[in-house]
Amino acid sequence: MMKSVLINLVCCGKSSGCGSYLLVLNGINLIFAIILLVFTAIFINDPCLCYGALCRIPTWDYINDINIDVDRVYTCNSRTFRKVPVLKGLLACAILMAVCNIVFILTYLIVSIQLRFKARSYKRTPDIVYQQQSGSVRWSEQPSHYPSDINYIPRQYQPSYPMQSIQRTSQLPSAPPYDLYSAKF
Amino acid sequence: MYSQQYYQGPNAVQIRNKRDRTVNTVIPGVFPGLLGAFLLFLWIAIIILEILSVYYDAGRGTVYAGFWCSTIFFLTWISMFCYRKSFLHFIFP
Numbered sequence: 001m002m003k004s005v006l007i008n009l010v011c012c013g014k015s016s017g018c019g020s021y022l023l024v025l026n027g028i029n030l031i032f033a034i035i036l037l038v039f040t041a042i043f044i045n046d047p048c049l050c051y052g053a054l055c056r057i058p059t060w061d062y063i064n065d066i067n068i069d070v071d072r073v074y075t076c077n078s079r080t081f082r083k084v085p086v087l088k089g090l091l092a093c094a095i096l097m098a099v100c101n102i103v104f105i106l107t108y109l110i111v112s113i114q115l116r117f118k119a120r121s122y123k124r125t126p127d128i129v130y131q132q133q134s135g136s137v138r139w140s141e142q143p144s145h146y147p148s149d150i151n152y153i154p155r156q157y158q159p160s161y162p163m164q165s166i167q168r169t170s171q172l173p174s175a176p177p178y179d180l181y182s183a184k185f
Numbered sequence: 186m187y188s189q190q191y192y193q194g195p196n197a198v199q200i201r202n203k204r205d206r207t208v209n210t211v212i213p214g215v216f217p218g219l220l221g222a223f224l225l226f227l228w229i230a231i232i233i234l235e236i237l238s239v240y241y242d243a244g245r246g247t248v249y250a251g252f253w254c255s256t257i258f259f260l261t262w263i264s265m266f267c268y269r270k271s272f273l274h275f276i277f278p
Contacts, residue, residue, distance in 0.1 A: 018268055019209045022217060029224075029261040032254045036231070039250045047246040057244030076245045083241035090234045090251060097227045097258065100220050104265075107216070112208045 023108050030101040037094040044087050048076035214268050221265025228258045 043049060055073045058065065062074065235251025 019212065022264060022268055025261050025264055029257055032257045036250050036254045039248055043246045047242075050245040051248060054244045054248065059242055059244065074244060076242065080242040080245050083238045083246055086234050086237045086241065087246065090231060090238065093227050093231045093234065097224065097231075100224055100227070101261075104217065104220055107212065108208060111211055115208060115211065 019108060023105060026101045026104050030098055030105070033094050033098040033101060037091060037098065040087050040091045040094060044084060044091060047080050047084055047087070212268075217265045217268040221262045224258065224262035224265060228255055228262055231255055231258070 056070065057074070058072075059074050059077055060079060061077060231251045232255050235247075235249070235255075238247050238251070239249070
């Protein structure tokens, strides 16, 4: 019970917009993977690089130092350079993640474009078929409701304006023949 | 012997056209599920490597990008599992 509620809350499930939701989410994920990739590539080039207040964080050698100096900027040591292989692994992970996102986005786009080209080749039939009941009274057999030949029922003519105004205009000499819609019909 | 019956069903029934397919019905649920599993392992790897990187030096050579990017990665892999009732419903029926 709890599991199904959680799944239905988190997941888009079988809804029709699930694919496009995943497409948007993969695009956002791709952007963040590229951000991670760029930062990691910069730090592989120069592990001693630091930004702003992060330079004031002491290295692990000075972490037990009692004399705290806020303005002191710490420089990198040999321990900092040991993170270069770790950063290379991080770069590989970021690249793989970006490749995964690109694969999903490309697959979704290719399939949707193919479907659109296929849909052009045949005439789309309407989804809703109106079934006309030939007789409402049946003998004791199962009611068979197959779609009839008539797919389209023409709407009855319903004037959106009052009839009297038409008659008034038809009395004019230059008026077009509106007699078709007169009161006798 | 014979009894009269009145048809009491719906007058118009919506019929799903087999040709009328969308992307969501064509792409199987296993494909995003496998990609999501791969993203899950990459997400774990990124977090572990970022922790290692901070362990070696907390100030230089890091902006903690692995941590704040992994929140977005989390959202992505968890919703990749859910596409068309794929993996997660298979694990938790």
